Amino acid sequence: MKRRIAIFVLLVVCTGMLAGCWSKKELTDLAFIIAVGLDKTKDGKYLASFQVVNPGNVAGATQRGGGAAGVPVSIYASTGDSLVEASRKASQKLSRLPYYAHTNLVVIGEEVAREGLDGVFDALERNNQFRTTARLVIAHGHSAQDVLTVLTPVDKISANQIIKTLEFSEMAWGQTMNVDVWQVIRDLSSPGRNPVVTGVKIEGNPTRGKRQTNVQSSVPDARVSLDGLALFKNGRLVKWVNGPTARGVVWVLDRIKQTNVTIPWNGKQEAIGFRTVRAKTDVEAEFKGGRPSISVHIGAEGDISEVLTMVHLNDPAVLLRLEKELDRHIENEVKQAIVSAQRVRTDVFGFGDAVHRAAPRLWKKIQNEWHDRYFPELDVTVTADIYIRRTGLRNKPYMEK
Amino acid sequence: MEPIQINIRQLFVLIVLFEHGSAIVIPLGVSAKQDVWIAILLGLALGLLVFSVYGRLFRCYPDQPLVGYIQHIVGAPLGKLLGIVYVTYFLYIAARVLRDFGELLLTFAYPETPLFVLNAIMALVVMYGAYKGLEVLARTGELFLAMLYVMALAGFVLVFVSGVMDLSQLEPVLEEGWGRVWKTVFTETLYVPFGEMIVFTMLFPYVNNPAKVSRAAVIGMALTGLNLAVIAAINMIVLGPDGASRSSFPLLDTIRRIQVAHFFERLDVLFMIALIIGGFFKISIFFYAGVVGAAHLFGISKHQRIVYPLGLLVLLLSIAIASNYAEHIYEGLKIVTFYLHIPLQIIIPVLLLVIAAIRRRFGPSTK
Structure with a gap:
């Protein structure tokens, strides 16, 4: 009998505990x-x-x-x-x-x-x-x-x-x-x-x-x-x-996944479209005479997405020249973004963090004035390495010369 | 001494679970910022050194728990007094961990439940475990350790796949030099969790293979230390030094960052399970050590007879020790460390070893 009561009490306690509806909300x-x-x-x-x-x-x-x-x-x-x-x-x-x-x-x-x-x-x-x-x-x-x-x-x-x-x-x-x-x-x-x-x-x-x-x-x-x-x-x-400047910011922050870059060619303004498939940006801080400078390196690869002018895409030398032009174009886009941030004196790129990682002692001294004094005058070198891997399903466009 | 026997693997499992215990959920050593992993590894290294003292003491008295041989070494009256101090210490730390556990659950999962209810439920389970004894606890541990590891691996893979890791957050390494790291080691990571191995000096005599005890403990501590360092480093990599040090529970925040394919997200439950498993074993082992210690000191043949009274004491103590979480943490970091951990984990054991060695050499044989 005693055992039965014990089991009964245990069951009652368990039902109370296990239901777990202390502060339930339907x-x-x-x-x-x-x-x-x-x-x-x-x-x-x-x-x-x-x-x-x-x-x-x-x-x-x-x-x-x-x-x-x-x-x-x-x-x-x-x-x-x-x-x-x-x-x-x-x-x-x-x-x-x-x-x-x-x-x-x-x-x-x-x-x-x-x-x-x-x-x-x-x-x-x-x-x-x-x-x-x-x-x-x-x-x-x-x-x-x-x-x-x-x-x-x-x-x-x-x-x-x-x-x-x-x-x-x-x-x-x-x-x-x-x-x-x-x-x-x-x-x-x-x-x-x-x-x-x-x-x-x-x-x-x-x-x-x-x-x-x-x-x-x-x-x-x-x-x-x-x-x-x-x-x-x-x-x-x-x-x-907005627009390309905004994309420049996104490039520096290494958040570009895919995008389309259009470059001029043969004197035509928007002639060739390039679609990135992979992109990676590295930001590094360097020091010249105790002053920090930043180098931004962009590496990307992708395909030709659109051609609106006559160009022989099966010629590797042409592709090489196209890649050079793309490099220049993207570098400009990124520089534009950096300059427009420097104008309002705000480091949205995390360059300060890069300096902090590379030179913690120096950072201690300059961190309070970073955005207002150091960042606007910061020397930033931008380099881009773009690779065109494929040209899509066509090599030459269908238009006449 | 009751004839309980656990094997060496079970001891290893208990040590690993105990050492992980609450250390994985609390912000362990975050005052070292991005160097927290170094602080934990140094804590481990010094912790192993401190453990060698416990190991040596155990080798001198392989069939006695700490409260037993302490009387041999310093004599009965002083030894008994120190024994009581140690038993109180174990029970107090059990109450502290119980409080930690309740506070954590209350903060992030059960904001409307009274602390007493959560603590009481946990305390009931702990008392039941202690009543059943060390063998049952060890067997439970074998089950749960596997579970904990599967969860940890899954969590690690998911964090990795989520792409929220930024290795550069660990830089600059040693930003403020070694000073900050050593300070963290000597105020936090050495004592919790590594110095807390003192509690196992109460349980070593129950192992059926005394020769291998030290080895199992060292491997268990090393494994835990590495795990904790990796977890702390991941917290830093995901949250950054600022994010991790402002967080009440860095691991929870890390797990909350997991987002894989719109499907694996909001895995807070992983944290919750880790918290409950770790908390249970940590409280249980401290509590069990306190109970068998008291039974040994007062000549009670069956420790079961004092499980429930002492359990109730621990439960009430866990509520009474602090009026809010900040006070609780402050006491843990500033008061308990200096007035309890340092003397009881380091000074007294070292003195005991020295006295034991002197007695062996000069005095009449104590055997």
Whole structure:
């Protein structure tokens, strides 16, 4: 009898312990916040926008072919003196508990970025739900809230649309970078490197972009697209760079995977396209008479992607000359990027880190003045070694001489 | 002394699990910044030197635990007193590790659960393990060590494949010279986890092959030291010196960086399992050593009789020792190291060895 009671008590204790539902939350009680946007209001408070997934509509929409079901996401906004305060306050509007473990995107409004990012991310890295692998973008010319409200046609959840665009554009084109919160925090806290973040803008009419009709047209009224790189200094956005200059930044940071470089040939401006397949950049610090200088070496290989002029690609000597021209072209692109960063006195390339690694003693002395005094006058040599490996399925173009 | 016997492989497994214990999850030696791996390896080297003292003492008294031969060496009254000090030390460290464990779980996984509940559940398991005895603990260890290693390898491969490693984060090597490294060695890495091998002087007599004990312990310590150095270096390579030293749990942050093919990500559970396995063995071994030590000192024939009272004591102590995590860590680094680790791990064992040697040479035979 005694034994039976003991077993009974044990079973009761086990059921209590093993169920593990101390602070359980049902799935239907959670609001999955997929993206967070951060703006400033006029009176200097934070305006946080939360993009919440509307689970029923995401699944339903795909089955009904993007039909007339509700919108896949909805936006909740609230103000507060800090991000956490705003987030807690949002519970007055949200019928579920906000859940941040699936937050994949953080959008910072341009105004907040210009005022400075110091401390903005603390709540994000301190929180145990939030992942610092979430992507970060800056809303270029719009508020973060506007960016999050635009409905997108292909990937129903607009945060996913932005993330995938970031990912594939970095892979294919290389004028933007897929940066996550963690990397930005690392750059902000490092004395020898400042952050670079990709911008997003809205093409079209943001107010019409929030309607479901936006995704019912083959040319939406509003679209979110990536736009340039934001350079930071002392945690503040100081400059936007676009186009080839932006790609120059990406080259130095060794983030180019594939891209297309067009060079002039035979006197024609945009004559030959080169597609990189592999690229690697090495940055090294050197010292001449106690002064640091930097050498950037780019190695890349790829194929000819397009030819708009007459050229004999089966002649190795021609390829060699093409490679030389490509070297020069890419070197210029990179130099352009470095000069434009030097003009605003912000080392976004991590040259300071390279100096730190190579000469820790010297770095101790110059690190406080690095961005303002040493970096703008820094002597940077850029060399590129481009190899054309293949010319595609044709050797000569079909045009007449 | 109860006739428990574990074999040499089981001893090795226990040592490896014990040494990994909490050392893989806490920010071990991060004050050495990117040179943390050097600090750990130096800690290992000095730790082996300190262990040679324990090994020699064991060779002099192969059938006695520490609290037994301490009475032989310095005489019964003082020896008994020192024995009580050691038993208290083991139980106190068990309580500290239990607190570490609860705090870690609370910080990153169970923010709304009271500390007492988490600690109590762990303490129950530890008490049960100690009640069942060393053999059961050792057999459990054999199972879990394999699991821990499979997880560690998987984690390593995934971190590597994620492409988040940047070897240059380990540079510049010895940025501030050797000073910072030695300081870390003498304030942190020597004592935790290597100096904590003192607790095994309580368990060596239970091994069925005394001749090989020292060898197993040395290999176990060396293996752990290398593993810990590699883990610390990986944390640095992934997080950078700043990221790693600002983190409460660098390994957790490293694991969180894993992203492979949109599929292998958010593997926090790996960290959690490593934490629970390591924590369990570390607490269990300290606790078991405390229990058998007390049983030996007070002439209690079956250690099972005091497992539950002492377990309750450890549980309550784990709650009472500090009012917040910062205080707990501060005590661990600044107070416990200087007032407990240094005297009990190093000074007293060395004195014991010296006195034992003098007695052997000059005094009448103690055998």
